[in-house]
Amino acid sequence: xxxxxxxxxxxxxxxxYFYGKKRALSLKFKKNENLSSLPDYYxxxxxxxxxxxxxxxxxxxxxxxxxxxxxxxxxxxLFPDVATWSSGKFGLIMNxxxxxxxxxxxxxxxxxxxxxxxxxMASESEIIAAKNLANFxxxxxxxxxxxxxxxxxxxxFLATKSISGKLNAQPIVEKIIxxxxxxxxxxxxxxxxxxxxxxxxxxxNFFRYVNFMxxxxxxxxxxxRAFVINASEGFDQEALKEAFGFVPxxxxxxxxxxxxxxxxxxxxxxTAIYLAEYASSKVRDIAKPIIEILAGIPTVVxxxxxxxxxxxxxxxxGEGVGLPVSAESALAAGLAMGVMIIPFVxxxxxxxxxxxxxxxxEGSYAIGATKSETIxxxxxxxxxxxxxxxxxxxxxxxxxETMIVVMAASLRANLTFNPLEPATTITTQIVTSLIGDVxxxxxxxxxxxxxxxxxxxxxxxLNIAAITIVKKYREKYE
Amino acid sequence: MVDQNSNYALQTSEVYVHYGxxxxxxxxxxNFPKNEVTSLIGPSxxxxSTFLRCLNRMNDVIDICNVKGKFLLNGNxxxxxxxxxxxxxxxxxxxxxxxxxxxxKTIYENVAYGPKIHGIxxxxxxxxxxxxxxLHRAGLYEEVKDRMDDIATGLSGGQQQRLCxxxxxxxxxxxxxxxxxxxxxxxxxxxxxEDLINELKENYTIIIVTHSMSQASRVSSKTAFFHLGxxxxxxxxxxxxxxxxxxxxxxxxxxxxx
Numbered sequence: 001x002x003x004x005x006x007x008x009x010x011x012x013x014x015x016x017y018f019y020g021k022k023r024a025l026s027l028k029f030k031k032n033e034n035l036s037s038l039p040d041y042y043x044x045x046x047x048x049x050x051x052x053x054x055x056x057x058x059x060x061x062x063x064x065x066x067x068x069x070x071x072x073x074x075x076x077x078l079f080p081d082v083a084t085w086s087s088g089k090f091g092l093i094m095n096x097x098x099x100x101x102x103x104x105x106x107x108x109x110x111x112x113x114x115x116x117x118x119x120x121m122a123s124e125s126e127i128i129a130a131k132n133l134a135n136f137x138x139x140x141x142x143x144x145x146x147x148x149x150x151x152x153x154x155x156x157f158l159a160t161k162s163i164s165g166k167l168n169a170q171p172i173v174e175k176i177i178x179x180x181x182x183x184x185x186x187x188x189x190x191x192x193x194x195x196x197x198x199x200x201x202x203x204x205n206f207f208r209y210v211n212f213m214x215x216x217x218x219x220x221x222x223x224x225r226a227f228v229i230n231a232s233e234g235f236d237q238e239a240l241k242e243a244f245g246f247v248p249x250x251x252x253x254x255x256x257x258x259x260x261x262x263x264x265x266x267x268x269x270x271t272a273i274y275l276a277e278y279a280s281s282k283v284r285d286i287a288k289p290i291i292e293i294l295a296g297i298p299t300v301v302x303x304x305x306x307x308x309x310x311x312x313x314x315x316x317x318g319e320g321v322g323l324p325v326s327a328e329s330a331l332a333a334g335l336a337m338g339v340m341i342i343p344f345v346x347x348x349x350x351x352x353x354x355x356x357x358x359x360x361x362e363g364s365y366a367i368g369a370t371k372s373e374t375i376x377x378x379x380x381x382x383x384x385x386x387x388x389x390x391x392x393x394x395x396x397x398x399x400x401e402t403m404i405v406v407m408a409a410s411l412r413a414n415l416t417f418n419p420l421e422p423a424t425t426i427t428t429q430i431v432t433s434l435i436g437d438v439x440x441x442x443x444x445x446x447x448x449x450x451x452x453x454x455x456x457x458x459x460x461x462l463n464i465a466a467i468t469i470v471k472k473y474r475e476k477y478e
Numbered sequence: 479m480v481d482q483n484s485n486y487a488l489q490t491s492e493v494y495v496h497y498g499x500x501x502x503x504x505x506x507x508x509n510f511p512k513n514e515v516t517s518l519i520g521p522s523x524x525x526x527s528t529f530l531r532c533l534n535r536m537n538d539v540i541d542i543c544n545v546k547g548k549f550l551l552n553g554n555x556x557x558x559x560x561x562x563x564x565x566x567x568x569x570x571x572x573x574x575x576x577x578x579x580x581x582x583k584t585i586y587e588n589v590a591y592g593p594k595i596h597g598i599x600x601x602x603x604x605x606x607x608x609x610x611x612x613l614h615r616a617g618l619y620e621e622v623k624d625r626m627d628d629i630a631t632g633l634s635g636g637q638q639q640r641l642c643x644x645x646x647x648x649x650x651x652x653x654x655x656x657x658x659x660x661x662x663x664x665x666x667x668x669x670x671x672e673d674l675i676n677e678l679k680e681n682y683t684i685i686i687v688t689h690s691m692s693q694a695s696r697v698s699s700k701t702a703f704f705h706l707g708x709x710x711x712x713x714x715x716x717x718x719x720x721x722x723x724x725x726x727x728x729x730x731x732x733x734x735x736x
Contacts, residue, residue: 280541357579359575359577359579360579360581360582361539362536362539362575362579363575363579363580363581363642363645364581364591365536365539365568366534366536366568366572366573366575366646367568367569367572367591367592367595367645367649368564368565368566368567368568368569368592368595368596368649369565369592369595370565373595377591377595378581378591381581381583382581382582
């Protein structure tokens with residue numbers, strides 16, 4: 001019912017647009033008044049006065065629905081001492097009533113033996129409350145709908161009545177719209193800062209337990225060692241020193257991301273060159289979206305592809321040529337990740353190559369350069385900045401990737417640059433530190449925030465670098 | 479019939495060009511005398527640029543463009559023959575475009591680009607000489623000699639266009655095609671390019687498309703007037719601009735249409 005009323009508000013606002021505009025036009029043509037704004041703006045003016053109050057009340061009703069529900073069911077008339085109940089008791093009774101409400105309106109035949117005994121144990125006022133609850137949605141919905149019919153219609157007619165030639169609707173409408181637009185962008189910014197600061201504060205908590213230098217420069221990562229201690233004595237400072245060494249996670253992340261880039265850069269760039277310069281427009285129109293699908297495949301699918309197909313294959317091949325390959329190798333995870341980020345490179349590079357002005361191509365052809373010379377010596381250098389930008393975006397995607405590594409690489413920190421060995425990444429360790437019973441009073445869980453913050457800063461720097469480079473490239477031709 | 483007279487740098491006949499189904503050039507025959515400047519004039523969309531781009535096969539790049547006709551370079555080389563490599567043709571027939579299009583490279587690299595590709599210079603010294611000489615001929619050397627390693631896109635529009643001319647003559651073509659080379663330039667830069675064209679015709683055959691009739695009369699000895707894909711009139715520039723044979727030509731040059 002609540003959602004139906006939302007649809008109603010939309011339809012109502014839409015029709016009031018025409019009503020307001022019609023009123024303005026009739027003032028102009030029938031009463032020869034000069035309108036201060038364009039007729040459309042009187043329509044918008046009425047729409048905004050109908051829509052926004054209604055939508056604000058709608059959200060209010062939606063968010064506080066459970067509060068209204070409790071007020072409605074737990075009335076002091078049925079339960080005189082309700083004000084003195086603890087919140088625990090209140091919750092229990094509320095639960096009981098909501099269970100009762102399911103069976104309270106059933107006919108005698110449909111009741112099971114269990115249902116009957118529950119009903120018998122319930123007090124009379126509880127039964128009434130349960131019946132009220134069963135009707136609540138209906139009553140609530142209808143009362144909302146009534147509210148929605150009366151309020152917006154009333155507002156709509158009042159707003160329309162207030163239209164006169166002197167009313168300058170345009171600045172009013174533009175002001176309201178500008179507030180709405182501003183508000184939307186501030187919400188996004190606010191959320192970004194909220195995430196950042198929650199990371200910062202929890203990371204500060206972590207660094208109360210673990211020395212800053214130990215975290216960034218130790219080469220051993222054994223978070224579980226932090227718990228091989230006597231609880232009464234608190235955390236063993238020596239053990240903590242050895243537990244959270246960030247270095248193997250960093251090398252693991254870089255190792256897997258490098259493997260991924262070794263796959264994605266050549267394949268992506270050559271694909272981009274083919275699509276932008278050689279493929280007919282028909283092939284391009286079909287091939288480009290298909291390649292972009294690669295980026296849309298859920299990473300968990302890449303994960304089990306890497307873990308179940310790629311890793312055993314690599315192990316077999318490696319053993320075939322006499323190389324020791326672990327079942328969970330950085331190579332498998334990196335290869336799958338590389339395939340995933342091909343479209344980041346190919347699609348963006350394709351766009352920047354296409355954006356190189358045709359006049360440069362013609363200039364090169366006119367000197368008698370072949371197509372491949374033109375691509376190598378004119379187009380790629382001209383598009384280089386944009387292509388580098390696409391690489392950087394792909395790297396930051398690779399560094400932030402989690403699922404593939406969780407499934408295909410390893411959970412064990414391993415300080416190595418050999419892709420045939422297992423390795424783990426920052427993101428993977430964030431996941432493992434937050435799995436299970438999570439209490440935020442010890443470094444094992446708090447480390448997730450320190451890692452998250454480090455990762456955030458790393459990808460932020462890469463993104464800023466990418467954006468700066470792409471921007472520089474754009475300025476060149478515009 | 480194509481005249482086998484070797485005084486012509488380029489001879490064309492029975493030229494038809496279609497863009498898809500739309501006809502752009504309809505049975506044009508034109509010969510371009512050696513070491514002279516020929517202007518192609520006419521209203522927008524008359525096919526003069528399309529015709530110019532046939533002469534170094536720049537239309538090959540456009541998929542839907544279909545060119546038919548006879549094109550003879552120096553009286554004996556059929557430029558649309560399958561035996562002809564388009565790159566070697568363009569080595570002989572250079573081109574300068576409407577909008578200056580220097581590569582986003584250094585001034586030196588822009589001019590050296592063609593000689594490097596075609597292997598014209600045997601040594602770095604010779605390459606330096608070619609670059610210097612080309613810039614000199616294009617009247618740009620004095621202005622840029624101290625900043626050969628600057629990026630060419632930082633030059634002014636007129637300088638960029640002269641750089642493009644230097645780039646075109648660096649591979650020592652026989653013919654230079656110019657597609658409205660001054661339309662993006664101010665009057666002073668235009669005057670410089672026109673002076674340059676007058677100097678260049680000593681060594682090159684120049685074919686220039688222009689919208690400016692005064693420019694055509696200043697720089698060219700022969701003029702061809704195009705209208706709706708047809709060659710309406712061709713002759714001595716002086717004659718075309720003073721007493722043209724066709725009324726259409728007269729209407730155009732006196733500004734009655736176009």
